[in-house]
Amino acid sequence: MVSRAESAAATRRAVLDAAAELLDEGGPDAVTLRDVSARAGVSRGAPYGHFADKDSLLAAVATEDWERFSDEIATLRGTPAAKLRGALTALVSIGRHHPHRYRQMLGPPAGEDPAQMVAASCRAQEEFLALVSQVVDKQDVHRYGGLLFTGVSGIINAELSGHFTTGKWRTSADELVDTLVTLIAHVQPSDHMAGGSSPAR
Amino acid sequence: MVSRAESAAATRRAVLDAAAELLDEGGPDAVTLRDVSARAGVSRGAPYGHFADKDSLLAAVATEDWERFSDEIATLRGTPAAKLRGALTALVSIGRHHPHRYRQMLGPPAGEDPAQMVAASCRAQEEFLALVSQVVDKQDVHRYGGLLFTGVSGIINAELSGHFTTGKWRTSADELVDTLVTLIAHVQPSDHMAGGSSPAR
DNA sequence: CCCACTCGGATGACGTCGTCATCTGTATGA
């Protein structure tokens, strides 16, 4: 026998999974609440018992993806440098295997309660910065950590948009990521330029 | 008296402008062909005489934005380093003044004829690489050029998503751009990147 | 053991959207 709460949780899970699947298959426009419901085996109105609207459902998918990513990079083992590269590889991997969910993760927090998605991405940032702090000098952690993460995300985005196959960059995402990591790993705090104004908040 | 071709071109222009406006104001979901038509002062079906579908219209807007950006960075004057900084500043400026159009530009080429948007972004890449080639060694142009452009675009995207105000990165987009430019081009950071370049349109 | 209650889920409906088939009016060219 299934309790009512259990069945409700199962429905929520099924809806979430169906949405993630459809998002993977055809992007946000292919995520139709009607199709989601059908694939989850529930009625059209059922998702509204768990998510305020379509945007909130998509945000919930992204939130789970952020949490999965956080767990993944938090359990990396090896040398600090290897862990850092592992984290970046994990990010690249998400972008390549789940382009649309990747874009959803990196887009602006949406839905009825954006704070939830913000919190999830915040934790990922913390985990990532923890790895960075083992590789670069303490005072450069945020600057280099932020640059690594946002830079790599931009590289991935360019690859997903086909800019390396159809554009003029005669290079690849892998090479760029490697270049960026090498640049940051090589430049040690010795030459910290005076540019660093007061950090934002 | 207006010739038929002239009136048709005017309609196309009005539709394009109306779409860009609505995109600026409320993002892609706010771009309704009905609203576009109304704002352009034409009927609901008129846009279909010039654009295959909504995605093609959005792609046409992005194409024009790429062309405008290409023209802008192609006419920059000053030292090579200043021109490179100016190009990146122009990119940042588009992201800040027209976030949704910026996202449209950096998203995957869409519409009935993606090649058109691809060509436009290709020209921008060429113009940008031309600037980069004056600052870095010949053999590093593509690697560093691609890294600069995609890296900065990732930084902007993070800012647009609010990751610097709600996240754990205790830094700012300006600082990250400066850091990246300094790392790659060994060009001293500008005092304030946000400053003076003219916004796109 | 029974019953009223609760609440997740199902259903019907509404307004809006993208899109297309069809119609109309006017500039064009012979």
Add this chain to the structure above:
DNA sequence: TCATACAGATGACGACGTCATCCGAGTGGG
């Protein structure tokens, strides 16, 4: 002058997000 072509207007259709309403099964008290 008039037939033609074509931009634009209009009506219609299916699909979508969303909500008001209804249903039925798990639940707790008697």
